[in-house]
Amino acid sequence: MTARPPQQRFEVLDAWRGICACLVALVHVPVAHGLHAVTAFNNMQLFVDFFFVLSGFVICHAYGQKLTEPAGAANFMIRRFGRVWPLHAVILSGFLVVELAKLAASFVVQVPLDGVPFATNHSWTTLVSNLALTQAFNLHGMTSWNSPAWSIGVEFYTYAVFAFIVLSDGPRRSNFAGLAAFGLLGVVTFSPDWLFTTHDFGMFRCLYGFFLGCFVYEVRRRHPVVMGTRVETLALVTLVIFLLSTGRDATSLAAPVIFALLVYVFAAEQGAISRALHAKPAQSLGLWSYSIYIVHMLVYALLKIVFTGLAKFSWAGLSSIPAEPVKLWSFGNPALDWALVVLHLALTLWMAKLTYERIEAPARTWFAHAADAMTAAPRRAAFRKAALGHRLIIPQPDA
Numbered sequence: 474m475t476a477r478p479p480q481q482r483f484e485v486l487d488a489w490r491g492i493c494a495c496l497v498a499l500v501h502v503p504v505a506h507g508l509h510a511v512t513a514f515n516n517m518q519l520f521v522d523f524f525f526v527l528s529g530f531v532i533c534h535a536y537g538q539k540l541t542e543p544a545g546a547a548n549f550m551i552r553r554f555g556r557v558w559p560l561h562a563v564i565l566s567g568f569l570v571v572e573l574a575k576l577a578a579s580f581v582v583q584v585p586l587d588g589v590p591f592a593t594n595h596s597w598t599t600l601v602s603n604l605a606l607t608q609a610f611n612l613h614g615m616t617s618w619n620s621p622a623w624s625i626g627v628e629f630y631t632y633a634v635f636a637f638i639v640l641s642d643g644p645r646r647s648n649f650a651g652l653a654a655f656g657l658l659g660v661v662t663f664s665p666d667w668l669f670t671t672h673d674f675g676m677f678r679c680l681y682g683f684f685l686g687c688f689v690y691e692v693r694r695r696h697p698v699v700m701g702t703r704v705e706t707l708a709l710v711t712l713v714i715f716l717l718s719t720g721r722d723a724t725s726l727a728a729p730v731i732f733a734l735l736v737y738v739f740a741a742e743q744g745a746i747s748r749a750l751h752a753k754p755a756q757s758l759g760l761w762s763y764s765i766y767i768v769h770m771l772v773y774a775l776l777k778i779v780f781t782g783l784a785k786f787s788w789a790g791l792s793s794i795p796a797e798p799v800k801l802w803s804f805g806n807p808a809l810d811w812a813l814v815v816l817h818l819a820l821t822l823w824m825a826k827l828t829y830e831r832i833e834a835p836a837r838t839w840f841a842h843a844a845d846a847m848t849a850a851p852r853r854a855a856f857r858k859a860a861l862g863h864r865l866i867i868p869q870p871d872a
Contacts, residue, residue, distance in 0.1 A: 483534070484759070485742045486527055488750035489735070491758025491765065493520040495818065497621065498769040502817045503777060505794050505803035506810050513716040518669065519725065521624050522682045523732040524766075528628060529649075529686025530736050532635060537644035537690070546636040548848040553632045555840020557625050558606065560767055560833045565603055567771045568595070568618050571778070594618070606630070609675040616672045619770050623671050627679040634680070635687070649688040656680030657726065668725035682729040689733045693740060702744035708735050709746065757826075764825035764833055772821045777802070 496517045508514040540546050575590035591597070599617035602608045606626035608617055616623055638648050659677030664670035670678055715731045718724065739747060749755070758765070780802050783789040790809075794801045803810050 483531060483740055483742070484756060485739045485747045485750045486531070486736060487759030487762070488755035489739060489759075490524065490527055491755065491760070491762040493523050494762040494765040495758060495822075496520055498765055498818060498821050499814070501621070501769060501773065502814050503773055503799055503801050504810055504813045504817065505796075505801040506807070506814060509796075509801075512720060513713075516716045516719055516725075519716075519719075519728045521621075522668065522678070522728045523735070524624065525628065525631075525679050525682030526686040526689070526729050526732040527736055529635075529683035529688075530690045530740070531686075532632070532683075533644060533649075533687040533690040534694075536635075537639060537687070540636055540639040543640065544848040546640045548844045549636050550633060551844035551847065552837075552841055553629060555837055555844070557629055557763075559836035559840075560764065560828060561606075561619070561622055561625055562604065563828070563832050564619050564622075564767050564771050565600070568774065569600070571771075571774055574778075594620075609672050611673040613672065619767065620671075621766060621770060623675050624679065625767070627676045628683065630676065631679045631683045635683070644687070644691055646688055646691045649684045649691065652684040653681050653688060653729075656682070656684065660726065666721055667723060668728055669721055682732070685729050685733050686736065689737050693737060698741070700738050700741035700743045702746065704738055705744035705746040708738040761822070761825040761829045764829045765821060768824045768828055769817075769821040772824055773817060776817060776820070 497520050500514065500517050536549055540549060572590045572595050575588065579590060593599075594613075594615050594617040596617075599608065599613050602610075602612050603618045603622065603626075606629050609623035609626045634652070638652065642648055656677045656679070660668060660670060660674060660681060663677065664674045668678060712731055712735055715727065719728070739750075741747075742751075780791055780793070783791045784793060784802075790804050790806075791802060792805070794803055802813065804813065
């Protein structure tokens with residue numbers, strides 16, 4: 474068996490991205506169920522680090538050899554902004570509408586909805602930092618508005634670091650390894666919660682995972698290997714064992730390494746698991762993965778308002794249970810509670826499909842065209858200057 478030729482898109486890794494987005498959404502479902510007491514379930518929050526590693530891998534694949542001039546770096550940053558910000562801004566607008574509705578309900582009809590409107594983590598100040606994608610630079614001491622979007626902010630600014638380092642010195646493994654080590658050192662030095670840091674020292678966490686992904690891509694590009702079903706199974710078993718055994722301690726620092734192993738193995742797309750992930754449902758999840766990750770908390774916020782209303786009627790049998798970091802809802806019946814979980818996920822997938830088709834994909838296309846248009850003129854000018862300089866070279870006579 475020989476290694477496959479380089480592909481333009483890693484479809485199996487896309488499928489993994491979608492699966493991980495769904496698992497993160499599952500962790501955040503505000504419903505009381507038995508899995509909340511399982512350590513491995515709560516450790517699925519670490520799948521955010523899979524996104525960082527995978528982003529580094531695919532960004533290095535797509536742009537590592539292309540960022541050779543400032544215009545190209547500008548094109549890259551405009552495209553990345555168009556990839557993450559438009560949908561993020563729309564969902565923030567949705568949260569703003571929810572807060573305004575809560576405010577109207579409390580002052581106009583005097584019906585309290587879920588929580589105090591425009592509370593500390595939903596203040597106007599935190600809204601500004603969220604729009605600027607700076608909410609995870611320890612500005613507020615908490616996650617705010619669409620809480621999972623902290624990772625979008627740090628990843629966007631990590632793109633800028635990537636563009637600068639590649640433009641300056643090319644896609645060198647030593648630079649990528651050094652930046653990954655810098656991120657790891659930052660987490661170890663400053664994070665009070667090891668790799669579970671978010672709004673405070675999440676930038677270090679992102680640098681660690683992202684540039685580890687870049688490093689793995691460069692290793693794989695230079696030394697391609699063939700993987701099969703046994704290796705894929707071993708990588709998956711390793712991941713499960715890690716999730717079962719780690720926690721909010723120093724062992725969590727190994728998460729990006731485990732995910733880098735997973736990415737390295739499944740990038741080959743050679744085994745039976747990879748073949749299964751080429752199926753249409755898995756590919757659809759991959760296509761909607763960013764939307765799933767960004768929209769699920771807004772879906773949950775809307776459902777919590779509905780639950781708050783239903784809880785006022787005894788016939789509904791729905792009640793809230795105090796918990797950290799958010800209160801949970803329950804019917805007091807495991808079967809009904811799991812049906813509630815399924816409802817959350819089903820509505821999230823429906824909304825993600827809608828936002829992908831109506832917002833995410835069109836915005837990405839528009840910004841790609843805008844990036845090309847904005848950077849075409851500088852490139853043409855540089856080309857003309859180089860061509861003119863070439864024509865003006867006066868050959869010297871032989872000595």
